[in-house]
Amino acid sequence: MFNDTEIKILSNSDNTTILKTEYADVQPFLKTYTFENGFSILTTMRAFCDKESIINETGYVLINNDKYKAIDIKIWDTYKEAFLYKCKK
Amino acid sequence: MIGLEDNIDFFINEFGENIEHNGIVETAIIKDAVENINFYDEKIIICTFPISTGNIVKYKNDTYFINSEVDINKNTFKARLKKSNYIIKLTVNNEINEYPVLLETSAQGVNSNKYFSVPAGQAQVMFEDTEELRSLVMVYNTRFIASKTPYKITSYDLSINGFITIIGEKDTVSVDDDLTNEVPNRWSNGNSRYIITNINETESLSQGEILKISPQVFDREKNIIIASSLNYSSNNTAVATVNTSGEISAVASGESIIKITGSSAVGYLVVGVDVMPVSIDNHIINISGSSTIVLNGQQTYTVSVTNNLPVTWTLKSVYSGGTAGGTIVSQTTSSCVAKRTTTGAFRIIATIKDTNKSQEMIIN
Numbered sequence: 478m479f480n481d482t483e484i485k486i487l488s489n490s491d492n493t494t495i496l497k498t499e500y501a502d503v504q505p506f507l508k509t510y511t512f513e514n515g516f517s518i519l520t521t522m523r524a525f526c527d528k529e530s531i532i533n534e535t536g537y538v539l540i541n542n543d544k545y546k547a548i549d550i551k552i553w554d555t556y557k558e559a560f561l562y563k564c565k566k
Numbered sequence: 567m568i569g570l571e572d573n574i575d576f577f578i579n580e581f582g583e584n585i586e587h588n589g590i591v592e593t594a595i596i597k598d599a600v601e602n603i604n605f606y607d608e609k610i611i612i613c614t615f616p617i618s619t620g621n622i623v624k625y626k627n628d629t630y631f632i633n634s635e636v637d638i639n640k641n642t643f644k645a646r647l648k649k650s651n652y653i654i655k656l657t658v659n660n661e662i663n664e665y666p667v668l669l670e671t672s673a674q675g676v677n678s679n680k681y682f683s684v685p686a687g688q689a690q691v692m693f694e695d696t697e698e699l700r701s702l703v704m705v706y707n708t709r710f711i712a713s714k715t716p717y718k719i720t721s722y723d724l725s726i727n728g729f730i731t732i733i734g735e736k737d738t739v740s741v742d743d744d745l746t747n748e749v750p751n752r753w754s755n756g757n758s759r760y761i762i763t764n765i766n767e768t769e770s771l772s773q774g775e776i777l778k779i780s781p782q783v784f785d786r787e788k789n790i791i792i793a794s795s796l797n798y799s800s801n802n803t804a805v806a807t808v809n810t811s812g813e814i815s816a817v818a819s820g821e822s823i824i825k826i827t828g829s830s831a832v833g834y835l836v837v838g839v840d841v842m843p844v845s846i847d848n849h850i851i852n853i854s855g856s857s858t859i860v861l862n863g864q865q866t867y868t869v870s871v872t873n874n875l876p877v878t879w880t881l882k883s884v885y886s887g888g889t890a891g892g893t894i895v896s897q898t899t900s901s902c903v904a905k906r907t908t909t910g911a912f913r914i915i916a917t918i919k920d921t922n923k924s925q926e927m928i929i930n
Binding site: 512515566 | 572573575576579595
């Protein structure tokens with residue numbers, strides 16, 4: 478992994494409180510998640526983070542001042558893989 | 567399929583839109599209920615605040631009713647919306663209130679989305695269930711107008727949660743009904759359909775001044791000016807008079823009320839006229855009499871003055887410093903007799919007493 482991208486873990490959707498700044502390997506990646514009531518969410522990034530990362534599925538992250546929502550987190554043996562949706566608001 | 571519950575804040579934040587629920591601006595997710603476009607606009611609302619059947623939701627300038635049971639989950643409330651298809655107008659305390667409803671007549675079905683679900687001659691109206699509307703519409707024979715047709719309420723029903731459902735039967739049209747704007751009994755209790763417009767409430771005039779007014783008759787039902795002949799009258803002609811053309815003449819100091827009535831209209835407006843005192847500079851003096859007097863002859867001259875103020879009479883030469891070629895034989899405060907004693911022009915002058923305001927006539 479190239480942990481060369483700064484990601485700021487936010488406490489909520491407001492950009493007011495940064496819980497922690499981490500470094501991750503962020504790559505473009507397209508994946509669609511389908512929710513009830515016909516909502517489809519297209520994630521456009523995935524971030525490979527340290528296993529100790531505090532990123533979770535309820536949180537938001539800032540990458541280069543763009544806000545992303547972690548839609549899905551896969552926890553592997555040595556790292557976490559977060560699928561990120563770029564927020565419009 | 568992933569549920570929304572755990573991420574509802576994200577979905578509300580990302581996909582929510584501003585709505586007004588019971589008068590409060592909120593954010594909720596609004597989605598079309600069906601993918602196909604059809605005549606009946608139905609939507610789904612998903613929100614995090616409590617909602618109930620019958621509640622009114624305003625969304626993008628349209629009014630919707632929650633017309634399904636509410637699906638209550640751990641974090642969300644979900645229900646179906648139906649767009650209000652009519653506005654019923656009722657008069658409350660002399661004001662016209664508008665109420666969005668779901669209307670079903672024999673020609674337009676709402677609940678069933680089918681035609682002819684209501685017997686001919688009847689209308690079914692679903693109001694939001696509020697205390698105000700209970701007191702207004704749960705009264706037999708209360709009238710309402712829908713599709714230019716008056717109805718009177720013959721029954722009501724509260725069995726559908728959140729709604730007052732009333733049944734109206736066709737009623738006869740009353741002369742007091744405003745069918746254009748669908749307000750029943752609008753022109754009763756002293757509310758005139760016609761009013762006089764284009765006129766000030768008060769006018770201040772100086773004595774002798776003439777004011778032309780051009781009132782119009784306004785039809786409040788059709789929201790237009792109508793052609794109508796007008797009648798004018800003054801309640802105090804000693805102060806102001808008015809002719810058939812609407813010209814008000816200020817006669818004397820005081821107050822007068824000019825009444826205007828339209829021949830085909832029932833409305834009228836009262837105009838008050840204040841006649842203001844005239845300053846001495848604006849007084850008018852007119853001398854009447856012959857402009858010639860033969861040698862040793864006499865002529866009588868009279869004067870009319872604003873407010874009939876008294877005058878004094880004098881004769882002067884037409885040349886500065888010259889001697890007038892005549893004398894005043896006799897004079898009163900409004901007339902005089904002048905006599906020519908020599909040839910040549912002279913002036914006869916009437917001056918308002920105790921002022922410098924005067925008028926003159928050349929006598930040859």
